[in-house]
Amino acid sequence: MPSLLAVFDKPGSVAEVAHRLKNRGYGDLEVYSPAAFPELDDIVDAGPSRVRVWTLVGGLLGAVTGYALTIWMANDWQLMIGGKPFSSIPPYTVIAFELTILFGGLLTLLGLLVVAKLPSGGFGKLSKAYSARFSAEEFGLVVGCKERDVLEVDALLRDYDAKEVTLVEA
Amino acid sequence: MTPPPAMSVAETLHPAAEPADTGGSKINRDILRVMEGVSLGYFGLLAIVVLVVAWAASLWALQVYEGLGLAGYSVPIFWGVYIVTFVFWIGIAHAGTLISAILYLFRAKWRNSINRSAEAMTVFAVLTAAQFLGIHVGRLWKAYFILPYPNQRGLWVNFKSPLMWDTFAISTYATISVIFLYVGLIPDLAVARDRATGWRKLLYTALALGWQGTTRQWKSHSRSVLHLSGLATPLVLSVHSVVSWDFAMTVVPGWHATIFAPYFVAGAIFSGMAMVITVMVPVRRIYHLETYITAYHFDNMAKFLLLTSWIVSYSYITEYFVAWYSGVEAEQSAFWLRAFGPYWISTWVMITCNAIIPQILWFKKLRTHVPTLFVVATFVNIGMWFERYVIIISGLSREYDPAVWGVYTPSWVELSILAGGFAFFAMLFIIFLKIFPVIAITEVKELAIHERAHAAEEAH
Numbered sequence: 001m002p003s004l005l006a007v008f009d010k011p012g013s014v015a016e017v018a019h020r021l022k023n024r025g026y027g028d029l030e031v032y033s034p035a036a037f038p039e040l041d042d043i044v045d046a047g048p049s050r051v052r053v054w055t056l057v058g059g060l061l062g063a064v065t066g067y068a069l070t071i072w073m074a075n076d077w078q079l080m081i082g083g084k085p086f087s088s089i090p091p092y093t094v095i096a097f098e099l100t101i102l103f104g105g106l107l108t109l110l111g112l113l114v115v116a117k118l119p120s121g122g123f124g125k126l127s128k129a130y131s132a133r134f135s136a137e138e139f140g141l142v143v144g145c146k147e148r149d150v151l152e153v154d155a156l157l158r159d160y161d162a163k164e165v166t167l168v169e170a
Numbered sequence: 171m172t173p174p175p176a177m178s179v180a181e182t183l184h185p186a187a188e189p190a191d192t193g194g195s196k197i198n199r200d201i202l203r204v205m206e207g208v209s210l211g212y213f214g215l216l217a218i219v220v221l222v223v224a225w226a227a228s229l230w231a232l233q234v235y236e237g238l239g240l241a242g243y244s245v246p247i248f249w250g251v252y253i254v255t256f257v258f259w260i261g262i263a264h265a266g267t268l269i270s271a272i273l274y275l276f277r278a279k280w281r282n283s284i285n286r287s288a289e290a291m292t293v294f295a296v297l298t299a300a301q302f303l304g305i306h307v308g309r310l311w312k313a314y315f316i317l318p319y320p321n322q323r324g325l326w327v328n329f330k331s332p333l334m335w336d337t338f339a340i341s342t343y344a345t346i347s348v349i350f351l352y353v354g355l356i357p358d359l360a361v362a363r364d365r366a367t368g369w370r371k372l373l374y375t376a377l378a379l380g381w382q383g384t385t386r387q388w389k390s391h392s393r394s395v396l397h398l399s400g401l402a403t404p405l406v407l408s409v410h411s412v413v414s415w416d417f418a419m420t421v422v423p424g425w426h427a428t429i430f431a432p433y434f435v436a437g438a439i440f441s442g443m444a445m446v447i448t449v450m451v452p453v454r455r456i457y458h459l460e461t462y463i464t465a466y467h468f469d470n471m472a473k474f475l476l477l478t479s480w481i482v483s484y485s486y487i488t489e490y491f492v493a494w495y496s497g498v499e500a501e502q503s504a505f506w507l508r509a510f511g512p513y514w515i516s517t518w519v520m521i522t523c524n525a526i527i528p529q530i531l532w533f534k535k536l537r538t539h540v541p542t543l544f545v546v547a548t549f550v551n552i553g554m555w556f557e558r559y560v561i562i563i564s565g566l567s568r569e570y571d572p573a574v575w576g577v578y579t580p581s582w583v584e585l586s587i588l589a590g591g592f593a594f595f596a597m598l599f600i601i602f603l604k605i606f607p608v609i610a611i612t613e614v615k616e617l618a619i620h621e622r623a624h625a626a627e628e629a630h
Binding site: 033091116135 | 181194195197198201276294307324325327328329330334335338339340341345346349350352353356357361364365379381383384385386387388389390391392393394397399401402404405408412588603612613616618619622623626
């Protein structure tokens, strides 16, 4: 199946043409962007990012670990200090708070790697359609379509200010 | 326009191979240029800081061998320059997270030009601070006793101690700061990868993790930065609060105050912002980054300095008021001695640098006059080091029993290691400048592309 790569200057054009293409049934899309633009977020994968689940799980795990660690250790090696209970929640809340942040942060990083599928493509191997101009200031939109639809897609892309359209794979 | 036939698309248009022009972005060129080549001046500066670090490291080694007698400790003062400097560097580390996380949540786009350098400073400042804990404990080889590790004696650490809270706070802060810096760097590392050759290509290829800027990657990245900001915001407030509790949880006059947590946090942001200005002014000048770090950025940073200067000044006034109003003799004499006792010079340096000099920033002309701002920021750095010196040393030297009052004078070993701390921080930053983009390329680009698109729409 051929793929067409269109190059754009503006994120708005990419978002509009992608929307149009999806309406026409061309759902096999990939976008390369030099920076984060909210208008492009839902083109390939609509709905909220699943990274949030990782952060939440990490945070909860950290809080539970913080309290469990401190309470268990304080009871395993009992130090009587100023008549305070061994399971003394207020001071242990500091540890639980810090571990909430720590685990939340670590799992956010892990979540980013898993959800964004990083590291990707093996060492130094990037996809055929990617080029260094997409880490400059241009946008790339890759559309997978049947051979008979190439003309239509090409026309559509050019209608939305594509600077150039190339065939990346046959 | 009639589209070309299908075959002509295939035949006439070349496959999307690497285009010849990969540097079509002025932003890429301008910022990546900082990493290119090293001048004699760069080498000279690096050599100086490396020598100072080596000098300090050798004295530290000597201190480990000889013992803490080389420091100027005398009864009852056993927290000296090392702890003062530890608190100072932890404070410096706060600007990065403030700029990166808190201003991110507030959608303050002006942070984009300075967040990378501030994040890097955070990491380097935490690393510097952590060393001073190791230097302070003396018996470095036993520092791991602070960690809750399983051992054959069946002992566990005391989690009711603020020093334990500090251990968890600082290590969490160090880890989150590194994650924050790295996550932000990934897209920029891809920019560098696409334009690098040789060993740099290998390094950036490995660190960029195959980043291609797909929407899935950007979406996850933006969400991760948002979550990390959400986590780092309470963290930054907690870290210096916990550091302040190392003091406030004791019954030492001058330390035992509920105001300490917000007082320390404001002071940390104050000093951190001053350090960002102190470092970024010469970097901007040397590497011609005036297009990216403008008078607008300095104006905003100066406003932060002014605001936090007032919070710190208010805290100074409150401390004195509470000491007087409490009617507690020990508190009153502690504060009287701060201003007029053996450490009066430190106290008045602190007040002059932190409360008086920053007031010139009320004038916009001075806020946007970079050399003036640089001088003010340098004074703030000095003043904030002395603030910690005043709090720690004067507090310990005049406790309840006059029979154990003492006077502390830092030894030359301590002052050399203090200088080594500054040199270590500078060394890491100087090396960072040549390996990683000092300005967040993709974030600056995001603004530039938006502006360009809006300009084009208006032209239509």
